[in-house]
Structure formats: structure tokens, C-alpha cells
Amino acid sequence: xxxxxxxxxxxxxxxxxxxxxxQLKGVKYEYIEDDLSNKSDLLLQYNPIHKKVxxxxxxxxxxxxxxxxxxxxxxxxxxxxPILPKDPYERSKAKFWTKFMGDQESTFWSLxxxxxxxxxxxxxxxxxxxKTIEEHxxxxxxxxSGDDMGFVDLAFGTFMxxxxxxxxxxxxxxxxxxxxxxxxxxxFNEVPVVKENLPSQDELVAxxxxxxxxx
Amino acid sequence: xxxxxxxxxxxxxxxxxxxxxxQLKGVKYEYIEDDLSNKSDLLLQYNPIHKKVxxxxxxxxxxxxxxxxxxxxxxxxxxxxPILPKDPYERSKAKFWTKFMGDQESTFWSLxxxxxxxxxxxxxxxxxxxKTIEEHxxxxxxxxSGDDMGFVDLAFGTFMxxxxxxxxxxxxxxxxxxxxxxxxxxxFNEVPVVKENLPSQDELVAxxxxxxxxx
Numbered sequence: 001x002x003x004x005x006x007x008x009x010x011x012x013x014x015x016x017x018x019x020x021x022x023q024l025k026g027v028k029y030e031y032i033e034d035d036l037s038n039k040s041d042l043l044l045q046y047n048p049i050h051k052k053v054x055x056x057x058x059x060x061x062x063x064x065x066x067x068x069x070x071x072x073x074x075x076x077x078x079x080x081x082p083i084l085p086k087d088p089y090e091r092s093k094a095k096f097w098t099k100f101m102g103d104q105e106s107t108f109w110s111l112x113x114x115x116x117x118x119x120x121x122x123x124x125x126x127x128x129x130x131k132t133i134e135e136h137x138x139x140x141x142x143x144x145s146g147d148d149m150g151f152v153d154l155a156f157g158t159f160m161x162x163x164x165x166x167x168x169x170x171x172x173x174x175x176x177x178x179x180x181x182x183x184x185x186x187x188f189n190e191v192p193v194v195k196e197n198l199p200s201q202d203e204l205v206a207x208x209x210x211x212x213x214x215x
Numbered sequence: 216x217x218x219x220x221x222x223x224x225x226x227x228x229x230x231x232x233x234x235x236x237x238q239l240k241g242v243k244y245e246y247i248e249d250d251l252s253n254k255s256d257l258l259l260q261y262n263p264i265h266k267k268v269x270x271x272x273x274x275x276x277x278x279x280x281x282x283x284x285x286x287x288x289x290x291x292x293x294x295x296x297p298i299l300p301k302d303p304y305e306r307s308k309a310k311f312w313t314k315f316m317g318d319q320e321s322t323f324w325s326l327x328x329x330x331x332x333x334x335x336x337x338x339x340x341x342x343x344x345x346k347t348i349e350e351h352x353x354x355x356x357x358x359x360s361g362d363d364m365g366f367v368d369l370a371f372g373t374f375m376x377x378x379x380x381x382x383x384x385x386x387x388x389x390x391x392x393x394x395x396x397x398x399x400x401x402x403f404n405e406v407p408v409v410k411e412n413l414p415s416q417d418e419l420v421a422x423x424x425x426x427x428x429x430x
Binding site: 048068075091 | 284304311351
């Protein structure tokens with residue numbers, strides 16, 4: 001077995017992306033659950049700048065930031081299940097969309113903290129982002145990268161899981177008008193590695209309700 | 216000659232990164248100066264999401280976002296002057312630092328708009344970021360990537376050029392205590408492709424003074 005460890009927390013969709021990628025590559029690793037309310041020395045030692053999960057430790061060397069970890073995994077084990085396309089132009093498009101989604105992270109995240117007064121504005125803001133992703137990024141494809149789940153799907157699927165959780169908790173409907181994105185999200189959730197590595201919506205709802213003292 | 220066009224504006228350090236990378240690779244291209252106050256149809260057609268420069272057009276296909284363009288250039292012309300390291304771990308570190316710097320973009324940018332009241336707070340905020348980059352990213356190396364200018368240098372050097380301009384305009388001293396970063400920046404400015412592709416500090420100061428109606 002490789003000297004490969006993943007430091008994470010079970011409810012982080014950023015961590016789940018990495019778990020999915022490692023399983024797609026068929027790479028065995030040791031998973032170490034951290035406690036973000038009392039961070040381990042291991043986490044502080046290996047991610048001294050951000051002190052966040054996920055951290056992938058490979059032969060004692062730390063790789064941080066979930067999308068950078070995904071690229072690292074793809075470059076280190078290139079033989080099995082390509083996560084990013086090989087073609088430079090297709091790669092650039094995949095990176096564009098993950099950057100675009102990543103740049104909206106705080107907007108997505110803010111939904112769970114929105115009040116009655118700001119709710120509608122927030123929903124419209126997120127909907128506009130989703131429509132752009134649906135129209136320009138996904139189009140009529142099965143997955144963002146074509147017929148198989150790839151880099152953008154892993155990045156965005158985990159975001160969407162989180163967004164669905166926020167929808168349930170805040171009792172709002174954000175993406176029901178994005179029919180193509182919804183159909184894609186259903187396909188994403190049916191992929192075996194996604195089923196095996198992402199916590200269920202109910203588990204996440206319970207976790208975030210507790211965290212934000214809702215309900 | 217390749218069917219390669221770069222849409223930019225002369226004062227954008229994001230565009231200058233791309234110019235440097237293309238010259239490092241020895242690739243000939245046609246440069247098209249845009250006018251951001253009256254954006255061209257070409258720009259709107261090829262970057263419909265952000266409507267920003269730089270846009271690299273290769274065989275009619277658009278690549279956007281300056282760091283994604285840099286990676287595209289490195290992957291498309293891999294033979295000459297590697298911009299990113301080949302080793303996956305070293306690559307992950309380079310991407311970590313460019314992401315870290317990119318995430319601070321709005322903080323850097325805000326210096327030029329700061330008021331007398333917020334000036335000190337802003338300077339301390341930026342200084343803390345610079346100290347982190349200096350200590351954990353640069354260390355005692357000649358360039359971020361070692362002996363030769365690479366991905367992180369191109370990304371951060373162009374930021375620093377901009378920060379120096381903001382220093383001059385706002386009559387503040389932000390990074391004089393970062394002696395290793397200063398020495399690195401002097402080395403960066405002496406690299407021939409940097410000299411040839413970045414506007415001078417004076418030209419940029421004049422441009423931004425006019426833009427922000429200062430002085």
C-alpha cells in the first residue's frame with residue numbers, strides 16, 4: 001500500500017471530492033477524521049496556512065486545496081480513469097468552470113445564513129449563476145466532461161449536494177427551474193463512487209441544522 | 216505562423232503574464248488591443264461570461280483566465296521553457312501559491328481605493344499576506360520555482376508590479392520590510408521577457424492616476 005493518508009471531516013463535500021477521485025483511481029489510502037473545533041497537530045503541521053481540510057499526505061508530503069489535490073491525483077496515477085481531459089483546450093474549459101464555480105462559493109454558502117428579508121435576492125443571485133453554468137457549461141451533455149463523470153462534475157456535484165442541503169434547511173427552492181442541471185445531478189448521484197463516498201442528504205441536513213442551531 | 220491571437224489591454228498585468236509566457240515559449244501571435252470602456256464584439260463573443268481580458272484565441276478557440284491560459288500555453292508547447300514544474304508535487308505547490316495570491320486579489324486591489332482612515336489597516340492586512348508568501352512560498356530561493364522564473368513568479372510578479380504602482384499613487388510603503396520579496400522582485404524585473412512585456416511603473420502610475428482621478 002502507498003504511504004497515502006487523507007485528513008478530512010465526514011461532512012465536507014470538499015473532502016468527499018478527494019475520496020471519490022482516489023476511489024476512481026483505485027488507490028488505497030488511510031482516512032483520518034479530524035475535529036475542526038479542536039484541530040489536530042497533524043492538520044496544523046501539514047496545512048499551516050489555511051488549517052483546513054482536505055489534506056492529502058503522500059509519502060509525508062502534504063497537498064492541499066481540494067481541486068489541486070484532484071489534479072495531483074490525476075497526474076500521479078494517470079493510467080486509470082482520467083479525471084481531467086488530456087486535450088489542453090478541453091482541460092482549459094474544465095478548469096474555467098471549476099474556477100467559475102469556486103469563485104461563487106461564498107454566494108452558495110451564504111444561502112444557509114440568509115434571512116427572510118434577503119432570501120429572495122439571494123435565491124435570484126444563485127439562480128443566475130446556476131443558469132449560466134447550465135447553459136454555457138453543461139449544455140445538453142450527460143456530464144460536464146461528456147459521457148463520463150470528470151473534474152467539473154466532481155467539483156460541482158459536491159457543491160450541489162451542499163446547495164440541496166441548504167434548500168431543505170432554509171425551506172426554499174433554488175434550482176427547480178434548472179431542469180438540465182437537475183437531471184445531471186440525478187445522474188451524478190447515481191454514480192457508484194458518489195453513492196459510496198458522499199454522506200446522505202439527511203445526514204448533512206442534520207449536521208448543518210445542529211451547526212447553525214436551526215430547527 | 217500559428218493561428219494565435221491575444222486580446223488584451225496594455226495596462227493589465229494579467230495580460231502581461233500571458234505575453235511573457237508566449238515569448239518564453241517563442242510562439243508568435245497577433246496582439247489585439249481592446250478598449251474596456253467600449254468592448255469589442257470579438258471580446259464579447261469569445262468571453263461571454265466574464266467579458267474580460269486576456270483572451271487567447273488559438274485556431275479560433277478561446278481560452279480565458281490568465282492562469283488557465285498560462286497552463287494551456289505550457290501544455291500546448293511543452294518543448295521549450297517549462298513554465299510549471301513537471302513533478303506533480305511541485306506542480307501542486309505552484310498551484311497552491313498562485314491560488315493563494317489570486318484569492319487575495321481584491322485585498323491587493325483595494326489599496327488603491329483606500330482612504331486615510333482605512334489606510335493603516337489595509338497596509339497591515341496586505342503586509343501579513345506578503346509575509347506569508349515570503350516565508351512559506353519564496354523562502355531563500357532565487358525564484359519561487361528555483362533558479363528560473365516560473366508559473367508563480369509570473370503570477371506574483373505581475374501582482375507586485377501593480378502593488379508598487381498602488382504604493383506610489385497612495386504614497387505608502389507596504390512591502391519595504393519584506394526584504395527577500397523585494398530582492399526577488401528586483402530579479403524578476405531584470406528578466407528580459409519581463410522587461411520587454413510589462414509596461415513601466417511610470418506608465419502604469421500615470422494610467423491609474425487618470426483612471427481613479429488622483430493627483
